[in-house]
Amino acid sequence: xxxxxxxxxxxxxxxxxxxxxxxxxxxxxxxxxxxxxxxxxxxxxxxxxxxxxxxxxxxxxxxxxxxxxxxxxxxxxxxxxxxxxxxxxxxxxxxxxxxxxxxxxxxxxxxxxxxxxxxxxxxxxxxxxxxxxxxxxxxxxxxxxxxxxxxxxxxxxxxxxxxxxxxxxxxxxxxxxxxxxxxxxxxxxxxxxxxxxxxxxxxxxxxxxxxxxxxxxxxxxxxxxxxxxxxxxxxxxxxxxxxxxxxxxxxxxxxxxxxxxxxxxxxxxxxxxxxxxxxxxxxxxxxxxxxxxxxxxxxxxxxxxxxxxxxxxxxxxxxxxxxxxxxxxxxxxxxxxxx
Numbered sequence: 001x002x003x004x005x006x007x008x009x010x011x012x013x014x015x016x017x018x019x020x021x022x023x024x025x026x027x028x029x030x031x032x033x034x035x036x037x038x039x040x041x042x043x044x045x046x047x048x049x050x051x052x053x054x055x056x057x058x059x060x061x062x063x064x065x066x067x068x069x070x071x072x073x074x075x076x077x078x079x080x081x082x083x084x085x086x087x088x089x090x091x092x093x094x095x096x097x098x099x100x101x102x103x104x105x106x107x108x109x110x111x112x113x114x115x116x117x118x119x120x121x122x123x124x125x126x127x128x129x130x131x132x133x134x135x136x137x138x139x140x141x142x143x144x145x146x147x148x149x150x151x152x153x154x155x156x157x158x159x160x161x162x163x164x165x166x167x168x169x170x171x172x173x174x175x176x177x178x179x180x181x182x183x184x185x186x187x188x189x190x191x192x193x194x195x196x197x198x199x200x201x202x203x204x205x206x207x208x209x210x211x212x213x214x215x216x217x218x219x220x221x222x223x224x225x226x227x228x229x230x231x232x233x234x235x236x237x238x239x240x241x242x243x244x245x246x247x248x249x250x251x252x253x254x255x256x257x258x259x260x261x262x263x264x265x266x267x268x269x270x271x272x273x274x275x276x277x278x279x280x281x282x283x284x285x286x287x288x289x290x291x292x293x294x295x296x297x298x299x300x301x302x303x304x305x306x307x308x309x310x311x312x313x314x315x316x317x318x319x320x321x322x323x324x325x326x327x328x329x330x331x332x333x334x335x336x337x338x339x
Contacts, residue, residue, distance in 0.1 A: 058158070070215045180319055226238065259332055261323055
């Protein structure tokens with residue numbers, strides 16, 4: 001005779017999921033003052049600020065890739081939520097948008113309260129830094145799909161931009177400066193290659209304090225600085241440097257018959273990238289896989305450079321790496337990086 005079958009016996013604990021919903025509602029209550037009923041509802045409702053004129057929506061979705069495997073190995077989950085928010089909100093900036101609302105999706109083998117709470121604290125902090133609201137999401141317990149301890153996260157952001165503030169590649173002119181804004185480190189790209197190197201060389205990063213910090217350093221969120229520059233109309237265009245590196249991402253915003261002429265020798269390399277290069281990763285592979293220390297690029301008029309510098313602290317001080325010239329190749333990489 002069979003005992004009664006239940007959802008819990010299949011590996012899904014609804015009560016545990018309900019605890020997570022209550023936790024999210026609690027940590028977001030201060031930020032979501034105008035939309036307190038969104039968390040736990042079937043859908044979120046957010047009022048578009050009335051002061052905005054001819055507003056457009058900008059949407060972006062992303063994840064953090066295999067960086068979550070590093071978090072799992074180190075049993076540290078309080079920063080990858082920041083990464084998740086950063087990957088989407090930084091993309092929103094490229095069109096001139098300001099992050100407005102954010103939703104997350106977490107799928108996991110079995111709900112572990114501490115792990116999920118740490119992830120969600122990071123997501124909430126990322127939203128706070130980005131000045132947007134965490135208005136909802138989904139936590140899916142999926143036994144059988146994920147092996148023990150495994151999980152994945154994804155995020156979705158909607159931003160707002162007034163028509164006259166939309167950044168367009170047509171604004172880019174010959175003589176404009178290409179300005180680098182430093183990354184905080186690896187951000188959330190290239191971790192499959194990083195993990196391959198660590199495994200191939202049998203590097204025990206769990207016992208290396210410096211490596212642990214480098215590997216889980218959260219992605220820099222550029223919202224505070226870039227939105228100010230957008231409001232003051234100091235930017236002609238910008239690019240978020242993610243997978244594909246400087247060349248691939250910068251190429252996406254360069255107009256026809258214009259070229260971003262980049263001097264690689266001017267790039268200020270972060271220590272993690274020097275370490276990776278020393279561990280036998282080819283330079284061309286480094287450039288197309290990692291940001292190599294440049295997390296964001298803005299294109300501005302020459303006369304604006306000194307003015308924009310005051311909006312950044314010393315850790316993220318912008319510096320010139322090239323200029324816009326006439327040409328058929330959208331991006332030219334010249335010189336050699338000082339690894």
